[in-house]
Amino acid sequence: MESSPPARVHLDNGGRAPWHPLAREAFLQALDDGWADPRRLHAEGRRAARLVDGSREAVAAVLGVRTEEVRFTHSHTTALHRAITAGTTARRRRGHRIVVGATERAAVLHAADSAGERETVPADRLGRADAGVFGEAVSRAGVALAALQHANGEVGTVQPIERVHEAARAAGVPLLVDAGASLGHVRVPETWDLLAADPADWGGPAGVGVLAARGHVRLPGTGPEDPEPWAPGGVSVPAAFAAAVALEAVQADLAAADARRRELVDRIRARVADVPDVEVVGDPDVRLPHVVTFSFLYVDGEALVTELDRHGFAVGSGSACTASTLEPSHVLAAMGVLTHGNVRIALDRTTSAEDVGRFLAVLPQAVAKVRETLGVRGL
Amino acid sequence: MSAPREGAPDGAGTAPDPAQGPAEVVDARGLRCPLPVIRLAARAKDLAGGTEVSVVSTDPAAQHDVPAWARMRGHETVAVTKVSGDWTITVRLRRSDT
Numbered sequence: 001m002e003s004s005p006p007a008r009v010h011l012d013n014g015g016r017a018p019w020h021p022l023a024r025e026a027f028l029q030a031l032d033d034g035w036a037d038p039r040r041l042h043a044e045g046r047r048a049a050r051l052v053d054g055s056r057e058a059v060a061a062v063l064g065v066r067t068e069e070v071r072f073t074h075s076h077t078t079a080l081h082r083a084i085t086a087g088t089t090a091r092r093r094r095g096h097r098i099v100v101g102a103t104e105r106a107a108v109l110h111a112a113d114s115a116g117e118r119e120t121v122p123a124d125r126l127g128r129a130d131a132g133v134f135g136e137a138v139s140r141a142g143v144a145l146a147a148l149q150h151a152n153g154e155v156g157t158v159q160p161i162e163r164v165h166e167a168a169r170a171a172g173v174p175l176l177v178d179a180g181a182s183l184g185h186v187r188v189p190e191t192w193d194l195l196a197a198d199p200a201d202w203g204g205p206a207g208v209g210v211l212a213a214r215g216h217v218r219l220p221g222t223g224p225e226d227p228e229p230w231a232p233g234g235v236s237v238p239a240a241f242a243a244a245v246a247l248e249a250v251q252a253d254l255a256a257a258d259a260r261r262r263e264l265v266d267r268i269r270a271r272v273a274d275v276p277d278v279e280v281v282g283d284p285d286v287r288l289p290h291v292v293t294f295s296f297l298y299v300d301g302e303a304l305v306t307e308l309d310r311h312g313f314a315v316g317s318g319s320a321c322t323a324s325t326l327e328p329s330h331v332l333a334a335m336g337v338l339t340h341g342n343v344r345i346a347l348d349r350t351t352s353a354e355d356v357g358r359f360l361a362v363l364p365q366a367v368a369k370v371r372e373t374l375g376v377r378g379l
Numbered sequence: 380m381s382a383p384r385e386g387a388p389d390g391a392g393t394a395p396d397p398a399q400g401p402a403e404v405v406d407a408r409g410l411r412c413p414l415p416v417i418r419l420a421a422r423a424k425d426l427a428g429g430t431e432v433s434v435v436s437t438d439p440a441a442q443h444d445v446p447a448w449a450r451m452r453g454h455e456t457v458a459v460t461k462v463s464g465d466w467t468i469t470v471r472l473r474r475s476d477t
Binding site for chain 2: 295298300301319326327328332336340374375
């Protein structure tokens with residue numbers, strides 16, 4: 001036993017976390033009970049439909065809305081695409097401008113570019129949109145839709161969605177809130193008209209998303225006709241059921257998981273700041289409990305991710321050289337912080353203090369090694 | 380810190396041409412992050428405070444990372460321009476405290 005290599009520590013859980021054990025159980029149960037097409041009228045079909053309806057009801061209860069206001073989609077990305085495309089189409093007589101935050105997910109920015117004319121509200125050094133500036137942008141003529149994330153999944157910063165929703169409501173503009181990084185980790189305020197959330201982020205399956213739309217928001221079909229335009233052909237019943245069960249499970253001890261992970265992130269932030277030439281970014285306080293990111297000066301992000309992986313630690317990165325693109329994370333760029341040498345961490349609910357301790361013991365030497373390889377000394 | 384001058388249109392930039400060699404220019408074209416910043420920092424080490432030094436880079440990350448480096452080191456970013464695929468970022472070095 002003593003000779004076995006240490007277990008892998010997975011610290012890259014944003015948008016794709018290990019399944020909650022109850023999600024796995026629910027999925028297996030639904031393979032038996034929910035394999036049929038929920039649109040058919042026979043007993044098997046009705047049984048599958050009951051699983052989907054129950055799942056919608058469970059998600060609706062967490063969001064504080066009515067069951068019929070919640071739909072499952074094929075993914076978080078398709079939920080965002082549909083909210084923006086249909087939300088803009090519904091209001092085309094009012095205009096075609098779409099006001100978004102600079103740190104929104106790429107899916108939001110691209111959908112806005114495709115559906116109308118995107119107006120981007122800048123972010124400050126912490127990654128936060130100014131509520132006053134956002135509110136002014138929303139209040140001008142010709143705005144079809146506004147989109148502001150609840151919290152940023154790369155840097156953790158929570159956005160002022162309450163104040164922005166107030167301004168949007170006063171202007172009669174629907175607000176889409178991307179809760180893809182926050183639902184299942186923190187309480188999500190009810191200040192939205194459209195909301196998208198990501199089961200794979202809270203320990204449910206990938207391949208299913210959540211789109212909630214309040215009763216007053218019209219979402220016309222924008223593609224070929226289908227009885228379920230938000231998910232043409234219907235969603236996977238086991239995936240939807242497992243997503244809902246996972247959400248109920250993580251909501252049950254939300255406060256405890258928040259406190260535990262918030263403390264671990266505080267520890268990471270404090271220890272990482274001791275490494276020479278590092279910027280720990282994002283709001284240190286008004287943030288997601290489990291997300292932290294930092295950038296090391298004179299460090300190649302790809303080399304650092306590889307070096308940490310060699311030591312058994314999986315981390316994310318927003319550096320350009322780690323993606324298939326030359327462009328670094330648009331979130332880090334919008335914040336005006338260092339984009340190279342970036343490490344992005346999202347703790348799972350199962351991440352232990354020991355995991356974090358081992359990571360923090362290895363990190364400084366991994367950084368030093370990459371700097372040495374690049375010949376950085378005394379700069 | 381004054382706001383950097385930004386976004387000169389293509390072909391109309393005031394960026395120093397590295398071929399003509401005005402005061403201090405680091406040619407980091409073809410290098411990927413973080414090398415442009417490392418080359419700039421290495422040059423800056425030997426220059427007097429108050430000197431303006433430019434780095435020319437084909438790596439789009441440089442437009443973000445050079446100003447971030449300058450901020451972390453107390454230098455001032457005075458210009459960020461793009462001329463046909465080449466980013467030129469000019470910083471004025473912090474005057475020594477001693």
